[in-house]
Amino acid sequence: MTDAVMARAHSPLDAKRVVTPVAHATRDSRVEGYLKLFDDIGRGHELLWLLKQRRAAIESFGRLGFPTSKDEDWHFTSVAPILERAYVPPVTPSAADSPALTREDVAPYTFEGEWETLVFLNGRYVANLSQIESDAQAYVGPMSDALVDDARAHFFERHFAGVADVGGHSFTALNAAFAGDGALVHVSADTVMPRNIHLLFVSDDAAEGALVSPHNIIALDHHAEVTVVESYVSAGNANYFTNAVTEVYIGDGARLRHYKIQRESPRAYHVGSWYAHQADTCAYEAFSFATGADLSRTNIATLLDGNGSHVSLDGLYLVNGEQTVDHQTSVVHAGESCTSHELYKGVLDGDSHAVFNGKVYVRAEAQKTDGKQSNNNLLLSEGARVDTKPQLEIYADDVKCTHGATVGPVDSTALFYLKSRGIGTSIALRLLTYAFAAEVLEELTIPAVRDELEKLAFERFAVGA
């Protein structure tokens, strides 16, 4: 066990990045606004249990309010930009199945080959852009479909707001109150899904001012295996607020690869929260790739509730301009002999700001825990800023845990080495930046996703490098 490390790097340009604090009046009135909005939405058609859940959620939201910088987890990221506007759930199009978006429009965001793809436009499922197959072993479909099928609805009921921290996390509560659509993925015992699943959330210019609240449930029965990719992309340049929640249930011996690709509009705000519960000897491979949005926040929490399970939490964020990207991860080791491996890497240019807050709790009963955690950041500019805080809390005595963080510019020795071989500065910088990022992409075990993210990463560095 190493001592707690707290690494921070502030540039001299911090001063000009100070965000004007939103007065409490504004904060409170914004909360009031969402409470009133909730009351104004007619819910006569809704299932009773869902209505109850929503009521509990909005009450919880009203009690919690929006987080302030006094909240430890929000110390480095201000939610003020999200409070500047009253976002409202998008109006359901009269013909949801014939939107302005065509297959050609979404093609650049989809994966080739054998994939089940669910396309959501501005939060709403679009059947004719999607391609799904369900069978007895696996159900893959939108929440809107699942809720009109008794058995599916019952399954949904048992898993909705199950692991998600509706009572303790205001954005999660807000999501549960307004959740419009989302995906249900349920893989039966001993089933290895032959096709990967892609949940593609597209926003276009019609999303201007929208509160998009997808709520996904991924449940793997024992010894099931599946890959689920969540993509958040923008086909426009709108200012909207995505507030997504995914609840994950991983049964004994099951294996879930769960990747997020966040490429929201440069004017968008994104809060995405994943909550996972892991049983015995299962594996959860979670990856967060973030390049988009003006302000994005990713929360990933997993509870290692069984023995002998593994979680890998990896991620890569690439930001520039005035972007803020924030990752918060939490791993609770409650079972014995579990491993948690975490590597987050970030590349920052311009006046961008990254926050990483990784927590690993090892409970007293979680003997033989093996935990590794690191966060490495590459700064390409003077104006970029990183706040990184890997944390360990260990109450067991027979554990092996390490953590650390780095923040720094491109290695000048490596840069000189490349230049001494005839490679000019801009190409050399791009190569080194890409190489820095590529290390964490190697953790991805699905080649199609790895190739796509390598391409996106490389393209990202073409600008400004």
Next chain:
Amino acid sequence: MLDITSLRAGIAEREILKGIDLSIKPGEVHAIMGPNGSGKSTLAQVLAGNPAYEVLGGSAMYNGEELLEMEPEVRAQKGIFLAFQYPVEIPGVTNAYFLRSAYNEIRKSRGEEEVDPLDFLDIIEERMKLVEMDESMLNRSVNAGFSGGEKKRNEILQMAVLQPKLAILDETDSGLDIDALRIVAGGVNALRRPDNATIVVTHYQRLLNYIVPDYVHVLANGRIVRSGGKELALELEERGYDWLLEAA
């Protein structure tokens, strides 16, 4: 080819080279010898353009142009090559990609067409034989996890691919066993041509048994204190550096 006059350079406000004069013609091999801290490696780094070092005075005319004013990549494009004493590890960039990028950047600077990956494979396979390197090294990250000997061979492979006019070998023999030394030296000798030149920076005479110099210069305290033929190296091997330091 290269005319160095009164070159002074240092690092962190400390002057290390205190006036170097050296003239190198095509086809020649010059050995720069000297005790630790004499400035040998500084000279190599300054000629390659390492920005960590500051040039304090003097000049280095390379084929009629002032070398010291050029960016490192421009020097490389014009035919300067430094084989590093400590080759840099670059995890995440494969050797093949690195070599091809360097090769193509140098070609582009000369107005030549870029070579595609397949054609490049033909070029590199032939050069790899020169340093007895296995093809699997191409898919590994540049120098990452390479042994000392592999790193040095990789330097000579780069030299073989880039075909410099003036190669500077900085302590290429350090950390090499006798077999690796033979391979590395064999590679360097195979690349010698009447129109290119080599500077061999070394502490020991050992490497010079394999790469036979035309001239030997002894550097001490930032100056060349003695120049001679290859027999000077043998004399140093026998007598050490102290007698020269005293004389200086």
